[in-house]
Amino acid sequence: MSKAADRAARRAAKAHAVDENGRRRNAARRARALAEKKSDAMPVAAPLDGPRGVRVVDAELVDPSPRGGIAEVFQQRYLLRLIVGRQLAAQYAASVLGLLWSYIQPAMRFGVYFFVFGVVLSAHKSTPNFALHLFAGMVFVHYFSETWSGGTRSVRSNRALLLKMRMPREIFPVAAMVTAMYHTGPQILILTVFCVIAGWHLTFTAVAAGVLGLLILLTFAMSMALFFSALNVYYKDFQNIVSTFTQFLHFMVPMMYSYSFIAKLGDNHPWIYQLYMANPLAESVLLMQRFFWYPTLDDPEKYTNEFPPDLFERGFIMLGICLVLLYLAQKFFSRLESRFPERL
Amino acid sequence: MVDSIVVQNVTKDFTMQYHRSLKQMAVATFKGLPLKEQFQAVNDVSFTVEQGESIGLMGLNGSGKSTLLKLINGVMRPDQGSIRTRGRIAGLIATGAGFHPQMTGRENLFLNGAILGMGEAEIKRKFDDIVAFADIGKFLDTPVSHYSSGMYARLGFSIAIHVDADIFLADEVLAVGDRPFKRKCVQKMQEIRQQGTTIFYVSHATASVRSMCDRVLVLESGHLNFDGDVEEGIRYLQYDDDPTDQPTTAAGNTDEELGADI
Numbered sequence: 038m039s040k041a042a043d044r045a046a047r048r049a050a051k052a053h054a055v056d057e058n059g060r061r062r063n064a065a066r067r068a069r070a071l072a073e074k075k076s077d078a079m080p081v082a083a084p085l086d087g088p089r090g091v092r093v094v095d096a097e098l099v100d101p102s103p104r105g106g107i108a109e110v111f112q113q114r115y116l117l118r119l120i121v122g123r124q125l126a127a128q129y130a131a132s133v134l135g136l137l138w139s140y141i142q143p144a145m146r147f148g149v150y151f152f153v154f155g156v157v158l159s160a161h162k163s164t165p166n167f168a169l170h171l172f173a174g175m176v177f178v179h180y181f182s183e184t185w186s187g188g189t190r191s192v193r194s195n196r197a198l199l200l201k202m203r204m205p206r207e208i209f210p211v212a213a214m215v216t217a218m219y220h221t222g223p224q225i226l227i228l229t230v231f232c233v234i235a236g237w238h239l240t241f242t243a244v245a246a247g248v249l250g251l252l253i254l255l256t257f258a259m260s261m262a263l264f265f266s267a268l269n270v271y272y273k274d275f276q277n278i279v280s281t282f283t284q285f286l287h288f289m290v291p292m293m294y295s296y297s298f299i300a301k302l303g304d305n306h307p308w309i310y311q312l313y314m315a316n317p318l319a320e321s322v323l324l325m326q327r328f329f330w331y332p333t334l335d336d337p338e339k340y341t342n343e344f345p346p347d348l349f350e351r352g353f354i355m356l357g358i359c360l361v362l363l364y365l366a367q368k369f370f371s372r373l374e375s376r377f378p379e380r381l
Numbered sequence: 382m383v384d385s386i387v388v389q390n391v392t393k394d395f396t397m398q399y400h401r402s403l404k405q406m407a408v409a410t411f412k413g414l415p416l417k418e419q420f421q422a423v424n425d426v427s428f429t430v431e432q433g434e435s436i437g438l439m440g441l442n443g444s445g446k447s448t449l450l451k452l453i454n455g456v457m458r459p460d461q462g463s464i465r466t467r468g469r470i471a472g473l474i475a476t477g478a479g480f481h482p483q484m485t486g487r488e489n490l491f492l493n494g495a496i497l498g499m500g501e502a503e504i505k506r507k508f509d510d511i512v513a514f515a516d517i518g519k520f521l522d523t524p525v526s527h528y529s530s531g532m533y534a535r536l537g538f539s540i541a542i543h544v545d546a547d548i549f550l551a552d553e554v555l556a557v558g559d560r561p562f563k564r565k566c567v568q569k570m571q572e573i574r575q576q577g578t579t580i581f582y583v584s585h586a587t588a589s590v591r592s593m594c595d596r597v598l599v600l601e602s603g604h605l606n607f608d609g610d611v612e613e614g615i616r617y618l619q620y621d622d623d624p625t626d627q628p629t630t631a632a633g634n635t636d637e638e639l640g641a642d643i
Contacts, residue, residue, distance in 0.1 A: 079563060080560060082570075084592060089577060094547045101454060119491060
């Protein structure tokens, strides 16, 4: 037999020998080395004298990781408050203007839109109080896009917390939503002040529209934040997709132009009209304008064609759809959530 | 006695995804490489811990100790089997979790305390004790980014140890700090143990386990291969071999060689 074949046989035999036994021997060697190295890594403290105390735990045996969902988040309001505070602190760390930044940007955008649509395209001729019409839409679109994009990033950006301690993970998208409220709250205040200056004649219908619009906005924003925050853990692309979409949002709701343009479009292309109105955000903005802008008009009867005739019917249906969406988003989140720690 | 931790047939799989981008996935498919692979970090583990017992969890690196700790803590969920715990869980697992560098020690203390499950009133009540134990003095109102790593660790540890927990989980790897501080920590853990708190201690340090624990669990590549007395467990882990014994050619090996010659 040739020497080469002999050597090959020997090598094969050696490889065969590295079986369960070999692996175990290796493990033993590593264990001994580790034990030697680490034996005094921690100082030793003698056990205390005296009888061991008995601790009576007044609780049931439970799963350490319950599926509480959003409901559990609202039971832990104190933690939620601190996480929101942390998020705000993180956002404005090392910036001189701090919180002001979240007002400067919308203010500039408002200025640009007002100039282009109000002055250049003279929208304020056909739409009285155009500035309020525009601003009432912008505030809520801003709120929505901030909740959506902030919520989408939230789980990923809080991975340090998520990986260490158990807490309802829905807390991060919810915190993003509350943070967005901090930014839009003062804007709503400004909007209200200007409405009052312009002569705000509130009616019951207007208030009902406001409440309905707000509910649609909140449920829709929450369900989108929940859904995309879970997806973003798996594929980080989603945060880019979301930020791309949020740029179009301003044009997809009737605020720079009035609803009557969309109604006119609907005469020839009913499909486009239905698609446009299927956007919960468009419905919500219309309801908000019914609340803020419409009651400031001098002769409102002339402008009833600025709202769809079935505004409220659509609103209630939309709220129902959004509640279903929220339920589905929560289901989806709970399903993906179990695998979050290993994906982050 | 009362059960504190009940673990039944727990299995945890991890899916390793090798290729995350579309391009890499296409290339891998073309070459016939696997896109993902599964492995079991914890495999069919069952045990019961009674209230007041202190358990040492030992095993080599990568044997699934940290995963098991995370499962008990509730950060991860088992794929199969069930885990149930009684009472509040805290410990040396989340030291400094969520510390924000731009926030002061005081603000971080409140946040971290809340993460560990303490309420506002409870943190306020224990505030002075925590600060005293952490020994950070006048740095309390300084952003933690200016802390030395020792101070950072001390604050984190101090919060963790002041949670009035029923189950105390500790991972030795996370107990950083200088030796005097470590000694202080270990003494505090003995106190906690004396109070009847269940302790679950992950460590490689045999001497420390010997003094701290009543029972040892040994994990080997996800399997719970030993559960019992401390001394026996430590002996088991070191596999009772003579350290000079080299993995020389086994009997099977020589046979094969002979066979090749014939």
